[in-house]
Amino acid sequence: MNERYDGTSRRRLLQAGALGAGAVVTPGVFNAVTASATGPTGRIDTEHPQFTLAVVPDTQYQFDQDRGDAAPLTATFRYLIDQRTEQNIVFVAHLGDVVENALASEFAQADPVFRLLERARFPYSVLAGNHDIDGSKDDTRGPSPYLDTFNPRRFRWMPTYGGSTANGYNSYHVFRAAGRQWLLLAMDWRPSDASFAWARAVIKAHPKLPVILTIHELVNADHGNPVAYFSAHGNRVWDQLVDGNDQIFLTLNGHYWPPGRVTRKNAAGNDVHLHITNYQDRYYGGSGMVRLYHFDLARNTIDVETISPWIMAQDPARRNELAEAEIELSDDTNRFSVPIDFAARFAGFAPEPVRPARPAKQLVIPGTAAYWRFDGPVTDKVLDHSGHANDLTRVQLSNDLPTASAEYHPDQPGHASWLFPGGKNPARGGYLKTVDNAPLNAMTFPDGYTIEAFVKLANDGQDHAWEGLFTRLGTGRDAAKTGSDPDEPAAKLGFSGGLQVQWAVYPVDRNETFTNWGHEQRAGEWFHLAIVNDGRHSVVYVDSSELLRNPATPSNGLATAGKPWLVGAGHYANEIDQAFAGHIGELRVVARALKPAQFLNA
Template identity: 45%
Template sequence: MSTTLSRRSILAGGLAGAGAAAAAPMLLSQPARAAAPATPASGSGRVFTLAVIPDTQYLFDGESLHPEPLTETMKHLATIKDLAFVAHLGEVVQNGLAQEIAAAKKPFDTLAKKKIPFSVVAGNHDLPNSNTDDQRGPTPFLDTFAQLTSRQRIARDAGGYNSAYTFDGAGTRFLLLALDWRLSAAGIVWARSVLEANAQLPTIITVHDAISADSGTGVLSSHGKLVWDNLIKDHKQVFLSINGHFWPSGRLIQNNVSGQPVELHLANYQQLYYGGAAAVRLYRFDLDRGVVDVSTEVPHIGAGGLNELESEELQLTAETDRFSFALPPALKPHVQREPRPASALVIPGTEAYWRFEGSGSLATGRQIDDASGRGNTLVVAGPSTVPLAFAKDCHPAQPAGSSLEFSGTKDTGAYLLTVDTAPINKAAFESGYTFEAFFKFPEPFTGDSAWSAIISRWISAKAAGRVNGEVEEPAATLSISGGPELQWCVYPTNLDRSVTNWGHELRTSRWWHVAVVNDGRLTTMYVDGCAVVRNPSTVNRGLAGSQSGAPWAVGAYSWAGQLDKTWIGTIGDIRIVSRALAPREFMIG
């Protein structure tokens, strides 16, 4: 990619997320034990496991009763020290008969004796008449599994087929809704009441029928759409839904009304040899990494050795059986460092240091002092119908414990400009520089947020004497693309064109730190202290625009010298140093 790409060169570009496609189990040529689950790399031990057991119906079919695989699975789960909860996804048995259900219940006694909390939902084959909803009344399934209570069950609906549980996952309290395969209007009302009463708890929904994946990509079923529209879409605490019923396994990711991605998973192996042999899906939550590692095991095949069909069909290593996904921002660790005084951050070469400390709002004309003592005062500019506002929210490693929120548009928002007498207006940075900033995108990230700037020089490249490139853009800008990706696009003093550093697609609703470092020859961008891949190899020195004494803008982007976009989001400390800093010297160091 050319290093001269500017912001308008890629307006039609962007990154598109792709969900995992369903695939058949990998066929292994030699006997081997089921693939070991991915092991989280957690340093502090804030890890726990959620176990999910899909359809076991073919093990309990009339006179053909084979509890051994499910018994082995339960014994295996009982050995997992960090096991927090076990959820069965329904279709425990084939015909809903009392003798089938009695045989299927016995393996669950292992969990009950070990006091491991678990839930069981009804699937269509668990019921004498599947053409009913959760108001169907007593059945052998309900008579048996409704009695298997645990202190983690916090609620059950009047019909008895829907229940709610809370469990402790490495010190974090979770809610799990275990829902019938066919929700009634009353069931939906009950489930919504539980969600609303526990809105602060991260929530998982287990239901027998939600998505299918016949074509390789997860698709909502008609019942799944009912669950999505009524229980998931509008309740932002729901981040994961898991179902069985269909096969093969699959995965779908959809954004809720808040723009947050929700993981919708289909796990089912009943079509495989021995009815799937009670395969179990393990969700290993690592709260420190902010990741869930998913793997699938078949404990039964290790109990008595592998036969040929087991070797072929029960090695579950396809991409729909073994993968990872990110936890929502609310579940990610936020270990806040103690605020540090401004004097500790004014290191040799500091040209400007702005901290946004205060309360209330900032109207037009209000000032932010330069903590470096060099007089690079910022003043609030813009229409300011929507003023800037101080916020206590900040990056956990940010020196100041507060930030500044920008929420207006070009026509209504405010931004900051250095005063005319600011020394930094005339700085060319010929010997090198480091620009650092903390920032957070809004949720959702929309087109109104794209192509604004955290900091930019308020002069066009054309006005700074350049004739090559998109010369109406700023002579220097740290911007956000529609990706959203960071872009450091500058016109150096030694070139007649721009040089651009590109970051990667960043997640919303979390804080980031960016540092752009030039050593007089090359420029490197760092995100949270890590160098990005698209750093140009073009030798570049200094920043154009100093001869005109052009001011610097915080939270705004200009085009042809006129306001083009104001920042939508939050900005924390900004520091500019007239030399190249090593990562250990960054504000997050």
């Protein structure tokens, strides 16, 4: 094993120690402000949840003695360099069969094309296909023009390069993207048993890294049926490497055509996505086609597209008919999405760390008017952690009591919640209300406010339309407001029949209600909710994202009749119409506008 390092050099470890974990980067010079890597041609963001892996299949007909043309692959590499920043392209993987006849003269033609990536400090991998070497032998074959061109020395400049087998034909890279490290194996056309053992050892040495396997042959597909299947050699690769290594979640190979894909369960019972991509049978030897794997960890999806940058760059008026059909392959086999719950898929070897619980005193920031946490047993009284004595007392509408729950939002400071079994017709369950002498009851918030809650709405199939989460007892009429419907609550944070967030209030300076609307929430899923008023306008946030339907007309403060606030209930004309159904983790009221970076889930 020609080992350079285990994927993280001492220099980069020192950077990480000095600048934080986000400072471990791929090629170039670290930018401490943007946590990105900079090269001569652009910058990639190693922490952004979206990134692109570029995959280049068989290019052999472009380097075929005196019959080839380097222009398509040259255009592809220049396109990737140009698009590196915009598409956050972190790595380029070639799938083998670089040339047609394994001749030194052919590799001499290909060599300067790959130098384009090197001059741009763009990390890439390459592996030997059967046309690059003596395909009758495994990777113990010894010297070859391929190895003269793509030997381990060529890759040592790359911060991603981890090492190679002693024979030089297999290598691995570790690159950083979406805030984590990924391991990519580039395996020979025919790995020996020793090389499979090497690959297993590399994976074992990186036990928490998801692994992408690139190899020249693994699965095949038939014309008219894009469902891929194993070749005889593919079965060997599966048995010796993929099946027993749960970290391998994606495999990419060329060699055969047409393209296809299949998903197979490994020994751990998890999905492995196996893709074949090769276009050498198409116009102009594949026209320099490149597969772009757009990873999106926020959406739990890999979006895949297949394009020919060489044809894209041609003058449309001069483009021939065959080229016109190859600009972008838009059929389902070449343009598709792969849904992957990355956290769940990687949980067996790299479980996401649980965010530690944070004590309440850390969250009592300047301006905190009230702060309640439901992270203990159900009691008749819930203390206000703000120190302002806005304690809550429990009120029961029926024998259906709230219960303590171990469930909580992953970003919630307190690791628990209460489950409220509310309902209506008649109102049942229970709720909480501030004590009669609570200072919060009289507050009008002239300088603005922020109300936050961690919530999971009940997914019980029952009708909970217009249930209240946080409501001010007392009507508009009680607060000397006669506009709109004066029997409506002075202030109510609740949910419509369509589970849309609604913040409807009588401001101090207006005689009618002002209403903010959110989008429909999903029952049975945790979310963080915040209402922020800066003294003039109120804005609704869900999971720190500003929503749309916020009134532009100015309004100030919250009208009050001096009556208690209700947690887990709403009312009409001071009559409780139903109790809240679902989980409440905690709720905080701050007498000023907070930015999302100051929210409880920040």
